[in-house]
Amino acid sequence: MLRAALPGTILCAILCAILCALFPHPALACKCQLTLGACNEVAATDVVFIGTVQSIEPNFLDAWNANQTSSLALLNREYMRVQSDHSPASFAQLRDAYLQVFPDLPEEHRKRLAAATSPEQLGELFYWILDHGKRIRLHVKTVFRGELAADDDDDDATDEEKTVEIWTPFGDCGFSFQVGETYLVYADDDEESDVMTTGSCTRTRRISDAGDDLAYLYFYRSNGDAASRVEGFLTADLLYLRERDLAHYSEEIGAAVSGAVVELKRAESGELRRIAITNEKGRFVFDGLPAGEYTLNAWAAGYPVQTRALAAPKRLPVGIRACASQVLVAPDANSSGIAK
DSSP states (O other), X not given: OOOOOOOOOHHHHHHHHHHTTTSOOOOOOOOOSOBOOHHHHHHHOSEEEEEEEEEEESGGGOTTOTTHHHHHHHHHHHHHHHHHOOXXXXXXXXHHHHHHHOTTSOHHHHHHHHXXXXXXXXXXXXXXXXXXXXXXXXXXXXXXXXXXXXXXXXXXXXXXXXXXXXXXXXXXXXXXXOTTOXXXXXXXXXXTTTEEEOOTTSOOEEGGGOHHHHHHHHHHHHSTTOOEEEEEEXXXXXXXXXXXXXXXXXXXXXXXXXXXEEEEEETTTOOOEEEEEOOTTSEEEEEXXXXXXXXXXXXXXXXXXXXXXXXXXXXXXXXXXXXXXXXXXXXXXXXXXXXX
8 A cells, every 4th residue: 555755744844944954855735646445455454453542653753742832942943053053062963952852762773873973963963853753652453464572571561562663654654543542553564664654645543543444353353254335325326436535535525325225135135134323424335245146225214124225236245254335326315305
């Protein structure tokens, strides 16, 4: 799965405004080349787990760090000083300011800052630090997919007891973790750097906001091969299928038809039958399904006492532990007493 990795956030914009005269650097908004639903994201991701954030390093890049303003003021003050005073002592104060702002850098990075001999070198190192992103340490609660490499002192711990590190970019493409908060994390192994990474283009999110993902992951973890998902939408827009963006998953649809009854049945025998009601966004979901050929029907409210079909039946093949989606079109939804 392709992930974008371009720096840029409000913080980056502030930093660039203060320092761009000396350290020009582009600040580009993040563009996700691909976004997926929960089922497909799990299949495409190396590791999926729940973890609580213990620390964020460097702390200066933490979007929720209340000391950012004073740190920026310090850098700005020393930068202005070195513009008018070119003495070695003035430069030493600027370099010390950087070391003060970044006390929790890895030793390799701190050595580079300490060895800088010009404001230009400090500027290059500053953006080098930004490009490395943020290191997030999390205490693992539950692992749904993949294996986690523990910290050196956690070698004997089970997956649910480990403390792990993941990296996220600085800027719009990075995810804004909070210390003490618990997250559902989708992380990929970076083969070149041997680290795990995540970002805003993944489905990483607070556990409190991850209800749809957790519903799917429950079946994924406990139902064996009967862990497939069928999801879709009911729309009144006849042209929607022509305009649908398959590269970017969405949990809503234009001209959504809510309150309709969607019936799923095994096409071969009909012995498996499930019912879902479309939500306010026209969406329906069926989880915990075995592989097979299914039929989807959409009915007006009141089914099965009243049987008023809203959309033509659709046949849908579903693989083992697979993801399948279908958009049903109901052009006469208004006349059926269904909300749009």
